[in-house]
Amino acid sequence: MTEKLRVGMVIFEGFEILDVFGPLEFFGRYPEQFEIIMLAESMGAIASAQGPSAMADEALTSAAPVDILIVPGGKGTRREVDNADLLAELCRLAGNAQFVCSVCTGAGLLAKAGLLDGKRATTNKLSYAWAxxxxxxxxxxxxxxxxxxxxxxxxxxxxxxxxxAIALIAKIMGIDAAREAARYAEYIWNEDPRNDPFAKLAGLL
Incomplete structure (x- = not known):
């Protein structure tokens, strides 16, 4: 059996709840392939932007390396871009990760940490200027x-x-596994990354 890939989802006060649990739904479809770990500056309950809390399994400063690092967005990103300790831990974990990912304004945190320098990237269209x-x-x-x-x-x-997340599963496990994950969740996967009507709706085009 192939060793599981460790998926480290970073959470902080004010994270966007679907940014976190939407992607994790699909990785969780394959528990034999992925181990999901919730990471935060301190262990315990971390409140989302919507109110409900998620539990952090490991503290960032002592977290073991992860294979897939995911940084969500949410209103808390506006505060965390000035959190030098958090940004340093993101850099540390990214240095050993096979894949570094962001959802929504989480790209702002990766960018502030220097992890998107020289790279192509996107982010939330309604918060595009800030991110x-x-x-x-x-x-x-x-x-x-x-x-x-x-x-x-x-x-x-x-x-x-x-x-x-489904696209990353396709890269790791193949297109059939990706489509099965989407089908299991009764989710219509947008397989074309260029199919983005929201950029025009946000006045970016």
Whole structure:
């Protein structure tokens, strides 16, 4: 049996709830392939932007390396871009990860940490100006559901994280596994990362 890939989902006060649990639904379809770990600066309950809390399994400072690092968005990102300790831990974990991913304005955190420098990336279209300002050395793509650049996957707003997660499953396990994960969740996967009507709706085109 292949060793499980460790999926580290970073949470912080004010994370967007679907940014976190949407993608994890699909990785959780294959427990023999993926082990999901919730990471935060401190262990215990971390409140989402919507109110309900999630439990952090490991503290960032003592967390073992992860294979897939995922950073969600949410209103808490506006605070966390100034959290040097958090950004340093993201850099540490990213250094050993096979894949580094963001959902929504989580791209702002990756960008502020320098992890998107010289890379193509996207982010939430309604918060595009704020998020892109965190990464002047990033090539931001306005019209994209998600963007893959090397080992980095960034997605647009909220539900786009689910499309990105399925795309990453396709890369790791193959297209059939990806489509099965979507079918199991009764989710219509947008398989074309360029199919993004929200960029125009947000006035970015």
């Amino acid at each position: 892109t300002a965190q990464g002047p050395e990033t090539e931001w793509i306005a019209e994209a559901r998600w963007v893959e650049d090397g080992n980095t996957f960034t997605s647009a707003g909220v539900t786009a994280g689910m499309d990105m």
